Amino acid sequence: MIELxxxxxxxxxxxxxxxISLSVPAGQIHGIVGRxxxxxxxxxxxxxxxxxxxxxxxxxxxxxxxxxxxxxxxxARRTIGMVFQHANLLDSxxxxxxxxxxxxxxxxxxxxxxxxxxxxxELVGLGDRLDNHPAQLSGGQQQRVGIARALAAEPQILLxxxxxxxxxxxxxxxxxxxxxxxxDRLGITVLIITHEMSVVREVCDSVTLLTDGQIxxxxxxxxxxxxxxxxxxxxxxPLPSSGRTHGTVVEALTTGISLDAALEAVRTSGTEAHLxxxxxETIAGTLVGRLQFTVGGQAAADTLISALAAHxxxxxxxx
Amino acid sequence: MNxxxxxxxxxxxxxxxxxxxxxxxxxxxxxxxxVTLGLxxxxxxxxxxxxxxxxxxxxxxxxxxxxxxxxxxxxxxxIVAIIPFTRLLVGTALGWxxxxxxxxxxxxxFYARLVENALHEVSAGKIEAAQMxxxxxxxxxxxxxxREALPGLIGAATVTAVALxxxxxxxxxxxxxxxxxxxxxxGYNRYQxxxxxxCIVLLVFVVGLIQFAGDRLARxxxxx
Numbered sequence: 001m002i003e004l005x006x007x008x009x010x011x012x013x014x015x016x017x018x019x020i021s022l023s024v025p026a027g028q029i030h031g032i033v034g035r036x037x038x039x040x041x042x043x044x045x046x047x048x049x050x051x052x053x054x055x056x057x058x059x060x061x062x063x064x065x066x067x068x069x070x071x072x073x074x075x076a077r078r079t080i081g082m083v084f085q086h087a088n089l090l091d092s093x094x095x096x097x098x099x100x101x102x103x104x105x106x107x108x109x110x111x112x113x114x115x116x117x118x119x120x121x122e123l124v125g126l127g128d129r130l131d132n133h134p135a136q137l138s139g140g141q142q143q144r145v146g147i148a149r150a151l152a153a154e155p156q157i158l159l160x161x162x163x164x165x166x167x168x169x170x171x172x173x174x175x176x177x178x179x180x181x182x183x184d185r186l187g188i189t190v191l192i193i194t195h196e197m198s199v200v201r202e203v204c205d206s207v208t209l210l211t212d213g214q215i216x217x218x219x220x221x222x223x224x225x226x227x228x229x230x231x232x233x234x235x236x237x238p239l240p241s242s243g244r245t246h247g248t249v250v251e252a253l254t255t256g257i258s259l260d261a262a263l264e265a266v267r268t269s270g271t272e273a274h275l276x277x278x279x280x281e282t283i284a285g286t287l288v289g290r291l292q293f294t295v296g297g298q299a300a301a302d303t304l305i306s307a308l309a310a311h312x313x314x315x316x317x318x319x
Numbered sequence: 320m321n322x323x324x325x326x327x328x329x330x331x332x333x334x335x336x337x338x339x340x341x342x343x344x345x346x347x348x349x350x351x352x353x354v355t356l357g358l359x360x361x362x363x364x365x366x367x368x369x370x371x372x373x374x375x376x377x378x379x380x381x382x383x384x385x386x387x388x389x390x391x392x393x394x395x396x397x398i399v400a401i402i403p404f405t406r407l408l409v410g411t412a413l414g415w416x417x418x419x420x421x422x423x424x425x426x427x428x429f430y431a432r433l434v435e436n437a438l439h440e441v442s443a444g445k446i447e448a449a450q451m452x453x454x455x456x457x458x459x460x461x462x463x464x465x466r467e468a469l470p471g472l473i474g475a476a477t478v479t480a481v482a483l484x485x486x487x488x489x490x491x492x493x494x495x496x497x498x499x500x501x502x503x504x505x506g507y508n509r510y511q512x513x514x515x516x517x518c519i520v521l522l523v524f525v526v527g528l529i530q531f532a533g534d535r536l537a538r539x540x541x542x543x
Contacts, residue, residue: 048451074453082451088444091543092466101462102452133542153452 001026001189002047002157007056009042009213016042017053018213024206026156029183029190031200033232034210040193043210044161047191048080049073061156078106081150081188085162087142089134095121095145096130102153120148124178140171147178157189158182164199172196176203197235201283207232221284228253228290228314236283237290242276247294248301249276252308252315254289262291262313269307271300292318325513330505335498335514339521341415342497345487346525348419350480353426357479358472360386360427361434362460372446372456389428394486397425398493405493418495422486430479437471438464470541477533481526488522498522 002024009017017039024030034040045051047058049065058065063076089098099117108116121130124144134142143163150158160179164172180203183190192199200207200221208218209232217224217232225233228251239251250273254262259280266273273293280289295301301317308315364386366372367379392400398421402412405420441464449463465472488499498518506515 050447050450074455077451077453080451082448084444084448086442086444088442088448090445090463090467092469092540101449104462105449105452105454105458135543149448 001028001061002030002191003057003059004047005057005059007043007046007058008054009039009046009051010054016213017046020056020210020213020215022208022215022218024189024191026189027183027187028205029180029192029203031204031207032191032193032210033195033197033200033207033235036195038210039213040195040210041161042213044159044193047159048082049077078102078153079156081153081155081158083143083146083150083158083160083163085165087134087139087146089142089145089149091134094131094133095126095137095148098134098145099148099152102149106153117148117152120151121145123151123182124148138171139167140174143167143171143175144178147175147182151182151186151188155188157191160190160192160194162194163192165194165196169198172199173202179203197238201236201281205284207236222255222286222288225283225288226253226255226314228316237279237281237288239279239290239292240277242292242294244274244276244294247274248297249318250293250295250301250304250315251318252289252291252293252313254280254287254291254313256286256288257311257313258287259289261311262289262308265308265311265313266293266304269304271295271304271307273300273304326517328505328511328513330501330511330514331517334501334505335517335521338496338498338501338518339525341495342484342487342499342522342525345415345418345422345490345495345497346480346483346529349422349426349483350476352419352423353430353479353483354476356423357427357430358434358465360431362438362464364431364435365438365464366456366460372459386428386431389425390432392425394421394425395489397421398489402493413494415490415495415497417493418487418490418497421493422483422490425486426479426483429482430475433475433478434472437468437475440471441467470537470543473533473537473540477530477537480529480533484522484526484529498525 004020004022007017007020032040042051046053049068053066060079063079065076068076096117099120100113103113103116118130121127124147126141126144129137164175167175176199179190182188192204204221206220207224209216217230225237227233273295276292276294278289278291295304305315364382367375369376401421401424405417406412408420409416411417445463445467446459449459487497490497491500491503498521502515502518505511506518
């Protein structure tokens with residue numbers, strides 16, 4: 001649904017995007033993470049045609065965004081619904097009129113506009129706030145209106161630029177749940193640009209890590225986490241600090257295995273291992289865990305690692 | 320000194336009301352015309368700014384320079400300097416209608432700058448959101464820029480109208496009449512203190528009324 005081919009963007013000698021190729025299938029929620037300056041903003045501006053790439057192509061559905069100009073680009077943009085960090089609602093319009101705005105621009109008649117906007121606000125849980133102005137709504141409610149507005153013109157994809165970065169953690173969870181349920185109900189493809197790993201963990205099916213304008217890592221969440229010692233895997237499934245300073249430390253990564261089964265494997269290995277710290281979470285429907293054990297020495301560590309390997313648990317001595 | 324009692328002065332009884340009428344007429348016409356022409360000029364200044372909707376450094380620079388020249392000419396100089404132009408436009412260089420030409424000419428660049436500033440207050444994100452909806456430049460200007468900046472634009476028009484009341488006092492130089500002229504001609508030149516007081520009170524009242532109406536209107540359209 002979203003197809004980037006060898007996308008490059010240079011600003012006055014500085015390379016912001018250095019050959020990005022990425023494909024997001026329909027109905028997926030894909031996260032793009034990276035530090036500030038990694039090229040996330042440039043990427044999203046190229047996706048929307050607000051910025052023209054130096055070379056490479058962006059295709060959304062069967063529209064080539066990079067070659068579209070003028071009226072063709074304006075029409076192409078209607079296939080993209082955009083959600084911003086700050087909802088960017090018009091203060092002069094009520095929630096209903098804000099959601100109507102894209103339809104107004106697309107030339108939809110008043111009655112039809114009203115009906116669809118009201119329906120969408122109902123869908124995002126604001127059926128009782130139609131006539132409120134943005135100033136009368138909370139940050140989370142404003143973002144819901146922003147999402148309803150993004151969906152108004154029935155786009156094929158939803159582009160979210162740091163959609164929860166201005167919200168508290170409770171509201172963040174609600175907004176992410178909303179995005180997921182919208183994907184489930186409408187079958188829309190979602191691209192979320194964020195610097196918050198928790199967003200990726202909570203809602204994304206697949207993820208791409210951008211570093212210095214290049215893709216450092218990309219894949220389904222489970223595959224990415226499965227590469228135990230990659231920085232992205234650690235960022236997605238971090239270990240809390242154990243405070244343990246002596247002994248040999250072994251780290252194990254479990255995917256699709258219950259904690260009980262993992263601990264049973266440790267017990268049957270015959271080594272004396274202490275569980276010091278661990279993170280266990282269900283991500284994209286799979287139970288994954290990162291566990292940290294302390295054992296007596298190198299020999300015990302080797303025994304433990306091979307015993308765990310027999311149960312398909314990847315483990316290694318931590319540095 | 321005069322031999323009539325205070326406030327029973329013919330300058331007050333027979334000339335104060337017509338003078339008030341002239342001041343109001345000059346201010347109203349000049350405000351309406353300057354806002355009508357200054358608004359598009361201010362929008363033009365804004366959209367040609369680098370990184371704006373239709374960036375064009377050369378055009379922006381030229382328009383900006385013209386606006387600044389317009390603003391830098393003292394009104395009393397402008398009013399006499401453009402007499403030939405005024406004559407061409409309204410057929411005469413005398414009277415309040417002639418004064419409206421000079422008033423308008425000085426207020427247009429003034430209002431245009433205020434418009435430009437007010438439009439800068441509209442966050443870039445709102446414009447980007449409209450662009451993402453596939454809005455044309457014209458739609459963005461009308462539905463986003465002007466509408467979102469409306470409270471500021473009304474405030475700017477109020478400031479302009481008040482400045483125009485101020486300038487009408489100098490319209491006397493071309494026989495424009497008005498309260499300011501009356502205050503100078505009788506209150507100052509003929510030492511009629513009562514005329515001076517009456518004119519000042521009325522001017523304060525007019526300015527107060529404009530400010531009050533402007534504030535009310537701005538609040539009416541402001542939903543922030």
